[in-house]
Amino acid sequence: MIPTTASAPSELEALTQFLYMAPIGLVQATIDGEIVMINPMSAQLLMPLSRDGDLANLFEALGDICPDLRHRAQSYPDPHGKVCDDLHLQIHTGASKRGGPQTLSLTLLKLDSMRLMAVLSDVSLAVQRERALRQSQAWIDTIVAGITDYALTSLDRDGRVRCWNASVGRVTGFAAEPSIGRPYSLFYPEGALSGARVLDRMHEARRDGWSLDEGWLLRADGTRFWGSCLIAPLDLVEEPRPGEPAFSLIIRDISERKGAHDALHQSVSCDHLTGLVNRRAFFEAANFELQRWQRMPRPLSLVLIDADHFKAINDTHGHAAGDTVLRQLAVAMGETFRGMDVIARVGGEEFAILLPGTDGEGARAVAARLGQLIEAQTVEVDGASIRYTVSAGTAAMEPGVDSIEDLMKRADTALYAAKTNGRNRVVCWTDDLANGTGMLAPGTHATPLPPKVEPLRRNVTMSAPNWLRSVSICPKTPTFIPPPGVMLLSASSSSSLSGKSTNV
Structure with missing residues (x-):
């Protein structure tokens, strides 16, 4: 809707309030970095970086943590576009309110040959979570890499293998290329597991929380080993889309137990x-x-x-x-x-x-x-x-x-x-x-x-x-x-x- 002359002041007031209350920092500056407009969130994020308490120039305010920002902006060749997108800037002189180092995210837009727009946000908590997730993944990868008689991988909702790691290769001999994207029945001898049975086990795991069987499993070289195969659904907030991991698959080589299993089974x-x-x-x-x-x-x-x-x-x-x-x-x-x-x-x-x-x-x-x-x-x-x-x-x-x-x-x-x-x-x-x-x-x-x-x-x-x-x-x-x-x-x-x- 195009505001009339009478409504223009109220529309301007609403826009000003919107910029003032925005939960992210917004800065308009010239191509030389001179700040033309700045909202309170930007001032809150940039003020600790200012050496003299002055926020007249964006490039100077960020000079200690992003010294090449001026060069990036002034050498950007296109008439408009993103100079940088979600650039993480580590602040060494302060800490986030939640503890730990503070990290800012900066996106710089070139509006035209004379104007820049900067978008700033505090992403310290997200960075900490990402770091913790990477540490957990590294810990899991270390465990997976160290085990000798288990193979761990993930399946999508149709029972296709979605990832590969060293444990899969060590237990089954299958490399990544022939494994990823194929039904997990590739770990079974031919004819032992039909496509319908693959889906049955997905259904059983989703209904009961897990699905376990023991029997002959297949290595890449054609040899067999006696193993157990456990399928468990991942604890996901949302229903996974096609191709996304939905289940964990754990294969264990239990060949040493086959003699006792056969004796019990036979009797x-x-x-x-x-x-x-x-x-x-x-x-x-x-x-x-x-x-x-x-x-x-x-x-x-x-x-x-x-x-x-x-x-x-x-x-x-x-x-x-x-x-x-x-x-x-x-x-x-x-x-x-x-x-x-x-x-x-x-x-x-x-x-x-x-x-x-x-x-x-x-x-x-x-x-x-x-x-x-x-x-x-x-x-x-x-x-x-x-x-x-x-x-x-x-x-x-x-x-x-x-x-x-x-x-x-x-x-x-x-x-x-x-x-x-x-x-x-x-x-x-x-x-x-x-x-x-x-x-x-x-x-x-x-x-x-x-x-x-x-x-x-x-x-x-x-x-x-x-x-x-x-x-x-x-x-x-x-x-x-x-x-x-x-x-x-x-x-x-x-x-x-x-x-x-x-x-x-």
Whole structure:
């Protein structure tokens, strides 16, 4: 609004009051430094610097702490602009009201060829805080640089690494360039941590205050080590923007504890014949995945596998041969399914595989690949060559399935249909199977297994002697993360499969 002639005096009075009350110092001076106008805050800041109590010239007032200011102003080439911006000037003859040395911030503007504007403020407290922050950061950096079995870094809200330090390189071998900006899953073996699981752990840490797991971690050279991985949210006043640090990540090398961990895990969570997850641990993992699905629905599937005519193998070759077949089948499943899948022995010759992040079609495809692999292999036991096949039933999580038991019943019904309709095939659950007869309705998705074997991730030799020389599968299989404070021993499920017999 342009003031009228009548309102000009009041507007001038308001402007004068504004300049008088401003919490920063404002000075107008000539190009030679002669002060034309000065507000009280400027006088308060500059008076202690004056040798004779006179504030006639800005350059002379600041001569002891900024002797080159006159030269800067008079040699500034542009017709107008900032001669200097937030220049910190240390005052050695005084102290701030809060104690410690006083520091002034000076911004000098060239208005035109004849006029200058100086903006002054006392930034002593801010400088002290910055110094304390730098000291704290140096202290933390010293600690981080000195530790040998921990790696500390920060993550953004999407789980991407935001910084690198010597501890990360020392524990994992990863350098800064291949680390920063990538999901922290780069510290895990391939397939052990999906993108969805990365976000799950961010959510768990934000909800519970932390998220902790133990398992195999990866070094830059491809070797593995047994480690713990803790994620904790940073205590921030505001929600971090994309790309800003939001979580702390602490990785610890606990390889020396792996022996004790494996012994406990083997006794509590593993099937002693096959080395796979046992029924109890499977239901704990499955119910935890169900809770995740209920919070944030995403693909989740179940596959049930049953060895065909297994009773005939036991009757013909003996129970020792049957045990070898089951161990061979366990190894094949460990090589076919992903590291993040939960593979368990839930019955005599029946196995369950929970596939987070996999839909029904994906479950069918991987079950078919396993069936083709098994059909093409031979198990050698005491000079006898044993060939066998497997049948599979699959079911996918969807609205209306309220429990893992319901999902198991669907997969078990599909498995029953696979065995009733000729074995050596994969059947996917559909509502048509709910009649309970086991006979497939027209159009039901059943996949007979041809003898051709689809390629796997790795070359696998499945003979019994090779299996006996291999390590237990169990420690790498259960990649589920129990919620904070819940140990594996906390609960078990006594839920059973449906009453139908699958040994038909």
